[in-house]
Amino acid sequence: MLAFALRRIGTALLVLVAVSVLVFxxxxxxxxxxxxxxxxxFASPDNVRALRAEFGLDRPAPLxxxxxxxGMVKGDFGRSITTxxxxxxxxxxxxxxTGILALATTVIAVPVAIGLGLLMALGSGGALDRIGSVTVxxxxxxxxxxxxxxxxxxxxVKLRWLPAIAYIGAEAHxxxxxxxxxxxxATLAIVVSAxxxxxxxxxIGNLLGRAFIEMxxxxxxxxxxxxxxxxxxxxxxxxxxxxxxxxxxxxxxVVVVETIFAYPGLARLMVDAVQARDLPVVQACAxxxxxxxxxxxxxxxxLALLFDPRARPTRTATA
Amino acid sequence: xxxxxxxxxxxxxxxxxxxxxxxxxxxxxxxxxxxxxxxGPWLMPADPTDFITDDPFGPPSHLAWLGTDYMGRDILSRxxxxxxITLVMALAATVLAHVLGDTLGLLAAVCGGWVDALLSRxxxxxxxxxxxxxxxxxxxxxxxxxxxxxxxxxxxxxAGVFRLARALGADLVGQDFVGVARARGEGLVWIIGGExxxxxxxxxxxxxxxxxxxxxxxLSSLSFLGLGVQPPMADWGGLVRENLQGLSAGSWAPVFPAxxxxxLAIALNLAVDxxxxxxxxxxxxx
Numbered sequence: 001m002l003a004f005a006l007r008r009i010g011t012a013l014l015v016l017v018a019v020s021v022l023v024f025x026x027x028x029x030x031x032x033x034x035x036x037x038x039x040x041x042f043a044s045p046d047n048v049r050a051l052r053a054e055f056g057l058d059r060p061a062p063l064x065x066x067x068x069x070x071g072m073v074k075g076d077f078g079r080s081i082t083t084x085x086x087x088x089x090x091x092x093x094x095x096x097x098t099g100i101l102a103l104a105t106t107v108i109a110v111p112v113a114i115g116l117g118l119l120m121a122l123g124s125g126g127a128l129d130r131i132g133s134v135t136v137x138x139x140x141x142x143x144x145x146x147x148x149x150x151x152x153x154x155x156x157v158k159l160r161w162l163p164a165i166a167y168i169g170a171e172a173h174x175x176x177x178x179x180x181x182x183x184x185x186a187t188l189a190i191v192v193s194a195x196x197x198x199x200x201x202x203x204i205g206n207l208l209g210r211a212f213i214e215m216x217x218x219x220x221x222x223x224x225x226x227x228x229x230x231x232x233x234x235x236x237x238x239x240x241x242x243x244x245x246x247x248x249x250x251x252x253x254v255v256v257v258e259t260i261f262a263y264p265g266l267a268r269l270m271v272d273a274v275q276a277r278d279l280p281v282v283q284a285c286a287x288x289x290x291x292x293x294x295x296x297x298x299x300x301x302x303l304a305l306l307f308d309p310r311a312r313p314t315r316t317a318t319a
Numbered sequence: 320x321x322x323x324x325x326x327x328x329x330x331x332x333x334x335x336x337x338x339x340x341x342x343x344x345x346x347x348x349x350x351x352x353x354x355x356x357x358x359g360p361w362l363m364p365a366d367p368t369d370f371i372t373d374d375p376f377g378p379p380s381h382l383a384w385l386g387t388d389y390m391g392r393d394i395l396s397r398x399x400x401x402x403x404i405t406l407v408m409a410l411a412a413t414v415l416a417h418v419l420g421d422t423l424g425l426l427a428a429v430c431g432g433w434v435d436a437l438l439s440r441x442x443x444x445x446x447x448x449x450x451x452x453x454x455x456x457x458x459x460x461x462x463x464x465x466x467x468x469x470x471x472x473x474x475x476x477x478a479g480v481f482r483l484a485r486a487l488g489a490d491l492v493g494q495d496f497v498g499v500a501r502a503r504g505e506g507l508v509w510i511i512g513g514e515x516x517x518x519x520x521x522x523x524x525x526x527x528x529x530x531x532x533x534x535x536x537x538l539s540s541l542s543f544l545g546l547g548v549q550p551p552m553a554d555w556g557g558l559v560r561e562n563l564q565g566l567s568a569g570s571w572a573p574v575f576p577a578x579x580x581x582x583l584a585i586a587l588n589l590a591v592d593x594x595x596x597x598x599x600x601x602x603x604x605x
Contacts (some may be wrong), residue, residue, distance in 0.1 A: 156566075
């Protein structure tokens, strides 16, 4: 089991190394390098050469890759080409904001989604299950910008309950922050919990059809105890797996939601950097998002392994 | 008695699931979108580039049924006009993803060994990355041209297709008819295209339809971020982006294109879902 977990972690690390090569190489493929792009068409050859030297672009690519990788591990992400400030400083300000957004979404979406999935599985075939299933299927293929813009239209513009722009000032107190975060968090939570509720319903529904549940029911155990104790304990493994997976999917949701609400987070930084073709910033953000995604999926796999011994490979299989 | 029962059963199969309101609705949405893409220029009530009103974000009127956009143009006409580029890009990306994914997936299943190991590892790396971030990095490097965007979508989705095709193929490779074909000395191309492909067409087709929906979502997200289709051309995602500022004025302008994206993606999913269930039911009947 430990050997398998270690190998899975090793694979994740290898994936991250592969990603770093791809991200670095992808940004190398520019028609004209960073220096030419950022100086524009009218740059004199001298200026281009000077900027190249400043950003170390005159050295061979493998060396620069090694420097970039070592720097990143040390927390040095290079300097932004448009603002000339260290990327690490930009990241620090933004990453905290995105962290708050993701954390708040998780705290709200997970209990709601698991509760909803449980209710749907319990009332299987009933009105709640059917209406819920269609709604959840529809919501899980709805783009974030539809949910976000409808929410803004009604809650911020028509009813004026909440601000449409999620601006967080440095001196903002708790109440103002909750108000600013309400719409982006709600939008993300709806998207995430739709997926999660769907998967929860499938997991619990699958368990409820099994023999040990029937056995418990035949012994005269109450309905709630059967679901709350017998089924739920066996569902913890798959549920933990599914929760971690959905947290990984938050990565793509965050990109769109931060743009709708002009939220000063990491994803918005990345989108702006892509538009400005500020490659050091793009590279750093891409690495952070990919790392978060890979780690969460690794966590999902490890949790599944921890709770379900059958998922572990047997000795004969590994030999 | 038994004759009528057979009759009813036959009729049920003729119109599979038309008793299902969700399937009817889904098909209606798909047909409307296809019609808009094919016959758009004849269906548009106005020229999508004409300024109907002087005011931005005009309310719905007899001139502009869904109101006007940020430059006073007819939203409905722009929506119909954007259908073609939205659908063509999504279809092109999905076709490419399937050509690539199916070929490599079945190749991996049939060849096994190092071919399978190599292809599977590469696809695993692609699958373990957030798609939108991959899209952003590529657009940052190569710029937002239509070819680049469609190619990224195709590559990102090919990994998922590969996994499905490989799994379907691996189930069949051990079967007698494949062994017989091998013993006959058939080439790789015939074994993949002639022996295995016909047996896995149905699940691959279902995957294709659902994946068109995902491709629409992915491509419109890129356009929404301003990194997909560039103005003056606009797909549905681009229409959401250019009218987003209208929200603060209480305009529905960005909601309609977003609604179109959601409706089509949901319809494609529901259609495949309903057809799948129908097949399960008929399978149970026989």
